Amino acid sequence: MAEVQSAQIHGGETLLFLTDEQLRQGIEAMFFAYRGFTADPDLILQEMSYGRAHHRAIHFIHCAPGTTVNNLLAILGVTKQSLNRVLRTLIEDGLVESRVGRMDKRERHLFLTETGQGLEQRLSDAQRSRMRAAYRQAGPDAVAGFRRVLEAMMDSEMRRQYKSLREGRG
Amino acid sequence: MAEVQSAQIHGGETLLFLTDEQLRQGIEAMFFAYRGFTADPDLILQEMSYGRAHHRAIHFIHCAPGTTVNNLLAILGVTKQSLNRVLRTLIEDGLVESRVGRMDKRERHLFLTETGQGLEQRLSDAQRSRMRAAYRQAGPDAVAGFRRVLEAMMDSEMRRQYKSLREGRG
């Protein structure tokens, strides 16, 4: 399954014979996999009447503590009004803390509170556990390939954001 | 990039040392890649004030012409009221044809009209072109791995649907 026909041609360049059908299967795989990918956190979020928007905000605040609202806006690719609605409820519910910037007092720096970190942990545990199972089932070579294809699928702008997030950590 | 640490252990079993950080990167890659994945069709859909829901319906009707409404419901994982709203506009706009079943006249079999096939072509051309570029950039081994991980990420129910779709074709 998931065979890919390929051929070596002159100069080490590899040419893929990608039929429309093979590409279509990839598209469908992406559709179904993304549903699985979000299914587990969705269950937890539903308990506390949050949505995926809250999850995304929590995720990226966790990864980049102290990030500004503008920064988060750019990463999430939504309008400030959209983000604000979500952020307001998270702050009201005591999951996120917003601190006025020291250098630039117009900016608000966002942090997860302990409660917020608790929810983040629950959500990402659920998501990671599916991810881990999939990785384990597919094997290390498959995982490397998976990552390569995903990176190639991003827009250059997204790829820039994605990589800068990775560099900010280990 | 996307290095994965692995080690051979007794009996040929491969154990992956998956740190939370590596899994988190996979999660973010999935998030950004899915955005890229839907970006191109979204532009086309916006022109004619359709949404992703229309795209999904068109895609699966194209892949399984003559499918019933119930069948489509199960694949898309939405309620019949939700699907019906989308389906109604597609039928009104002359993109989809709904034929009463011959065997079971309660069922409606769905087909794309020529106009519908035209739009399907435009949408999937856009989506496939990004997919093709990503596949080419990543190489054939990566593609095989990509597919293996995606399949492992699906729920068993989704995997069943996914595979039965594939079997129905080449």
Place this chain on the structure above:
DNA sequence: GTTGGAATGTCAACAAGGCTGACTTAAAGT
């Protein structure tokens, strides 16, 4: 034949989460 249940369609109401546009406030920059 009549009736029960399944498949479909429709109406209404509602919520999440996108969007735009207009406007305020406060802090920087120039």
Place this chain on the structure above:
DNA sequence: ACTTTAAGTCAGCCTTGTTGACATTCCAAC
């Protein structure tokens, strides 16, 4: 002093998901 920027807010709109209630049509069992 004036402009720009960061953030927040209000109002309104759209898509797309949800539930619940109800009509229709047809098959199949009784």
